[in-house]
Amino acid sequence: MSRPRVYLAGPEVFLVDCAAVIAAKRDLALAYGFQPNGIAEEELDPAGLSLFEFGHRISLANEKAMRASDLIIANLTPFRGISADIGTAFELGFMCALGRAAYGYTNTARPYFERLKDDYYHGAIAKAADGATRGPDGMMVEDHGMADNLMLDGGIETLGGILVRRDVEPDRIWSDLSAFEDCLGAAAVRFGLAKAV
């Protein structure tokens, strides 16, 4: 039986130790019976390309890898702000549209509402005249009890996946893979794989 191909989405490529973290994630995916599927950006040649053309080439390669994958596991840990990496959100939407199995995890247990209220608005939210809770900029502060925007949590829910939230030590926010492994375990059950480790 050929292994289900898993697209590993997340902002790991930006890390100083990206090679080690990505290798660890691929090894875990293999141990659970999956074939990690993705591009190695360092294999893409920027020679002769504009900045935009090179970025577009990476985008094309990622889209091709997603179409050739059976499931996605998305690292939705907040990145450069209160929400998940925006490229990862795009990729999760991409895979949800294709109806592929979708899993996500975030290395913070705090829901989106708490991050928006405390980290972004520093507590300065209040009930407005229209009955909605709003920040000082007038923007509505939504609370759906979700890890992030409702399209992300909702998309995973619709496809029967799970979105694991787990607090980790602050210095392990990008290296702790226990929530990732929870996703692998759930997906392995779904795909009928026996864990090999």
Added chain:
Amino acid sequence: MSRPRVYLAGPEVFLVDCAAVIAAKRDLALAYGFQPNGIAEEELDPAGLSLFEFGHRISLANEKAMRASDLIIANLTPFRGISADIGTAFELGFMCALGRAAYGYTNTARPYFERLKDDYYHGAIAKAADGATRGPDGMMVEDHGMADNLMLDGGIETLGGILVRRDVEPDRIWSDLSAFEDCLGAAAVRFGLAKAV
């Protein structure tokens, strides 16, 4: 001929004057010959639902509306940080996976690299030992000459759309629709529509 159905994605629902802005966008879409296609969140009934269940219901309705749309025009103006609204990014990825026509606009001309360098890192980026430009947190600072993450710009490029960047007066960041109208104009040409205004 039935009108092409356009899914209007963006964070407008969070605005104080969301009804007026959304109505103005729908009216413009109609004037260009499109049928605006989306859900009216106020028509969804939260009665008896948990916060999560209600959020999921909105997600399902949005996904259904996207599948029934011929194109997307996404407001990618930075929202609650240096990137576009993350739900909008999910939706753009969703429509790109379906191969629908995709357009985007942002009411700032500043590229992602500038926002990341100045707004997020306050200029504190430098060439690291590995040759990559990095912030003080070690994260790589990418520059693809794009409006946002390469998956967003790249996905629109692949589908032959445009991503309009335009500076507007700061107090009109959420109300100025000229860049949105640029997208409508480009899409109208593509869909063979005559502008009716």
